[in-house]
Amino acid sequence: MPQSPSLSAAAGPKRPTELLRALFRRNETVLLVCLVALIVFFSFASGTFLTTRNITNVLGQASLAMIAGIGIGVVVLAGEIDVSIGSLVGAVGIPLVVVMNQTGSLELGMAAALLLALGVGVANGYLAAYLGINSLIVTLGTMFVIRGGIYLYTGQRAISDDLQLESFYQMGNGRLLGTVPYPALVALVLLVAFVYLMRHRPFGRQIYAVGGNPEVARLAGYNVKRLKFAAFVICSLLAGISGILLSSRLGSAVHVAGLGFEFQVVAAVVLGGVSLAGGVGSLLGVALGVLILAFLSNGLGMLNIATEWQLVITGLIIIAAVAFDELKRRRQ
Amino acid sequence: AAETPKKIGYVTNYATHEWYQNVIKGMQDRAGQLGIEFEVRDANLDVARMVSAAEDFMAQGVDVLIITPVNEEGAVPLVRRAKEDGVPLVLEGNPVSGMTTMVAICDYDTGYHAGVAAGEYARDKLGGVAKVMNVGLPLLSATVLRSNGFMDGLKTILPDATMVHDLDGGGNPDRSLEVSAAALAQNGDINIIYGINDSSSQGGLQAWKAAGKSQDGLLVVGTGGEGLGFINMMATEPSYQIEAAMFPEKVGFTSIDAAVKLFNNEAVPAHIVSPTTPMVGTDSWKQYYSVEGTTRTINWDTVNAVVPADKCMKTAADL
Amino acid sequence: MSETTQAAKPAPVLGRLAENSQIVLLGLLVLLCIGISLGSPQFYSVENIIAILRQCSLVLIVAAGMTMLLIAAEVDLSVGASLAFSGVVAMDVTNKTGSVALGVLAGILFGGAVGLFNGLVVTRLRVNSLIATIATMMILQGSVFLYSREAVQNKHQQVAFTEISTGYVGPVPIPVIIAAVVFVAAFIVLRYTTIGRYIYAVGANQKAARLSGIRPERLKLLVFVVTGLLTGLAGLILTSLMNAGQPTAGRGFELTVIAAVILGGTSLLGGRGTLIGTLLGVLVLKVIDNGIIILRWDQNLQMVVPGVVIIVATYLDLIRSRANAR
């Protein structure tokens, strides 16, 4: 695991075979190979898979899980978990659309949405990091509370975007130069930023340390609670961004948006090699995990495979991939 | 003669649900008859997946797209994107603003006519008393319309009819059973159970039975005629006397026809109404369906003879 | 280690109130019951109490297994999907063989087989159980429709089949008796037997347990299978209650079960937990669920209130254990 990338990279000159082996020990390489294999397979199996349109489509679709996945990645690396993101993704659409309808401003709507996300992040973080309640319990609780709150507030009705703002539509549905969906761009920027943050900023390394061993981190003078708190806030804000983009793709605030999303994302994060025990894994792996699941879903659809088979195949692949990763880890 | 599209893609809400299984069956049969390639993608109740699936179909280059939205508001951008892409779009089940056409039953009317039938039944067999437990689903406007229609229809016969308890059964049998058990315990006077789909009415009825109550003096009204469940219940449960049949196969059949018309730029109404009718009495279903083993077959002659209304009495816009 | 001593000082009153996690929950339960019955006396009707108990029994049966699983530091999220599938199998086999006994057996064994699969994936392939059982949940949700596209009806209207859930022994409904038996058995196993002790040991430190001659894999496999069998049993009861095997049933059931278990004070990290706590957790959740309907509150509160209760109860328990450690 390349916890200190520059260190492992510069471990001295090696023979090519050794370099290759070292490369393959990296979880990301294996995931990348899987992804490429998947793409090659579907390209041959389906005539409509390998088109710019379809590939960019998938990138756009994957970006929502990717953005949220970065957040979950950070929280899990910090040794915690957040299962409330699915509800949050559904919830942020409400302030977004309500404020937008009232003020006619997308910016104000987004600010309101992010404010809600921030509030949820602060609540989760306070309960889990400062009060010390197990984060699965906390976020399971907030997951119920938020979803129930959505239903209470909306009376289980979607809220439509009355003003039909063009900018709101374009955000989730538009494409840069007609090719790259904007959500994919947002995801890419966030990915690069957070990969840098987690690898090359003390804050990122401290998150790793806190997840790897909170006691040690505390002895090293870290404010463990504050770091974990920060991880929750980051996670919620990213889920908020994901929810804003989803809301744009749906052109409204849909009360059932994001149902089950947390499990999809957690599955992708674990598939990407992040250990639920904390402190192990990388955001690059998370991104690859998300892409693998997204291309799998798209490819199986292109092959006209029924839902029930899709579920079975995806489940088996998750087990196989995680088992393989585990085997590899044990071999070392 | 008109041309037929080569390929139609259908994004469904919940492919594994019996109702949609039969809608798909109707579509497949009709597409097969017309020699059209037909593909289904399932949103599996996930709005984000609904958008992705429609996107994928458009990338794949289908000639016509049919969508049953998971949520109608969430499909608004899809209507626009389909237009931008030049793909004709048929909505099934729920209207979406900006759409060209929709194939759907009239949910309010369906409930209403079942309500009228229930009112007559209650007048004749239940001493004119109607205390209703609604095993509803506030999540969808369609199911809310059904419940409203049912009560309004019921009141045309029995103006004193009341909804004693209005429940959210999640549209699931197990959840319906759970919430019904509580409501039945609280309200000893319930004598009509209305379910917004067959799972809901079944959940309500099973809660009644589990409470050890006799079915004398009870009326159960189901909605949908989705699969085998209602047939079995009508055949075996004395209180299950009315089913508001909605003929999913017919919906599917009509949707494909609408898709073909749209493909040929023919004029289509904004709402193509698919017929529904209350079936009253133990054997009433046999008029429309025959069952062999675990497959049911629709009787097209009788179903096609049910004349749909031109226009719904109430729609989601009235809520 | 030092966390205990670092804890913020809790208000003394809170600390005293929250002397024992079971007392917190018990108090909560009593408060709920009193509150609800003040709002609506029907809460205490025999009918309603039986309805609550019947619902509790479904959850409790599975929660008994889940408690052991969490103590052993594993989890099973596939119980909801397995509940539905095993019910479908039970009904189908009953229909095909005409024998309720065979159907019952098939349903329970199917659940056991799912547990075995989960257990093997977790112990042999070493896949983290959270992710493994999410995968199993997907597999089951898909394959149940490959097995049967429709709800499987009680074709021959076997009364014996419906009796499983609606029958009584004296004044007590059969499912409640089944749940009581399961609960007592699980309680005895966890509290008084070597296997129970080993479950705690494996959850607390797997390596230490292995060094002492315990086979953690076997033990975990066993607990997965037991949880699976119990899920099959609950699925059977649900199917009997529905008089049909519903492939779409059980959605979210896993969360209810896990919520009840953690509400009961079982640690997600393994090595800690009690069945009494789980029992109280189940009762609290189901009384809330029932009470909201009885009181005619907005049913959306059925999500909000348990969410708040889980957090608050866990927090009170935390204060209690910190106060004790003082």
Next chain:
Amino acid sequence: MPADAATAAVVRPAGPALEMAGIGKRFPGVLALENVDLTLEPGKVHALMGENGAGKSTLIKILAGVYQRDAGTVRIGGAEADLRSPRDALRAGIKVVFQEIALISEFTVAENIFLEEYPVNGLGSIRWSTIRKEAAALFARLGFDVDPAAKVGQLPVSQQQMVEIARALAHEARIVVMDEPTSSLTPNEVALLFTVIRRLTGLGIAVLYVTHKLDEVFEIADTVTVLRDGRHISTRPIGAHTHESLIQDMIGRKIDNLFPRERGAARGDVVVKVEGLSTDKLKDVSFEAKAGEVLGFFGLMGAGRTELAKAIVGFDPIRTGRISIGGTPLVPHNTRTGVALGIGLLTEDRKSEGLMLELPVLQNTSLAALEDFARAGFVDEGRERSAVQQFVDRFRVKTPSLNQQIKNLSGGNQQKVLLARWLMRGLKVIVVDEPTRGIDVGAKSEIFALIDRLAGEGLAVIMMTSEMPELLGLSDRIAVMAEGRITAVMDREGATQEAILNAAIA
């Protein structure tokens, strides 16, 4: 800006570097410290000694900001200090090498060194090249042989301990505290450490040094403070102490002979027979151990003793070779078979392989012997309790009750519980890996007496140890390992320290 303390300029304050006065600390059921005073002078090594559970680590943790004191004052360089968190302590220039290894095992050695403060560039990015270079330079200066690019989790305990020490010295410090820093080090490494400590004191840094090893104290300390049961017993210059007086202060009584030998020379049948054993680490290891003997294994760090111990009890997989216990082959190769055949292992790594931290003393003690208290699978808790109580009394485990969570016991007391875990169960062979690591002299002598008695009762004891006196004092035969092989086996009579070390280097 991190810098090696050994080269940093340190302003030498006039008065004491640290004054702790009237320190009190209470844990539930335990008065860990009561009115304890401690004064550290700059440029001096102050040893802190006492039995297990005397309160040494607690005092250090108060100094490190990990625990909050209940009473007393702390003054650093004359000024009152409020140490509310480790961060405060670090800021005050206090560096601590903790008793439990405190490193992030997923990080590289170099990164661990800079955990407290990453060097960053103007933009706030971590300067990895600086980290790499400075870590390498630091190890070179200290003379420790550790690869800075290695992942800490993959290093043996001894190397991890060196990383810990290096980490404490990487930054400027006024006070350096070491809580049993040498528990896993070889004599060579201890010598290196002492050189470093002398360099530190030369710069005016105050050193607080905790150990259970008397020889070390006499070699390095200037002053000794002894605690007993959380109370201050004595503070004297080292010159005023003899071994006996120190022990007397610590345990309140004398130990005549640390290595009593009650058992006779009689040896029984061969109970452990290992032939041609190979694993990833071990190469063709063969030996026998007889009933009634103590077979000591010596080796330098990484020689393979721990691997051997884990392999012969069935915990780690083996490649080839045969192991038989009491004539029965250990097949299938797992701990269940091992335990059933009567072989058990007291592991080197207490926390991760021995203790069930969240569970009480009772469950921790009876784990391996539980079946003896069970009838038809049901545990007779009354019998279990009284049996455990007997062991707790006999081993003088300091615990308020059997229901105390074991994580709240001191290291030495935890070790006693783990030994009791095995002795409650009738074994033929016990393998003990560093059995007295972190254990006080009093307890040590009890454990030695126990081992002697067990051997006398016919048990075969296989003891992996890095302690030369322990090895020579207790073993009947001595096997020496190097690089996964047994390089020599000698009788106790013929063994000399020199011969053993020669074989260990071979």
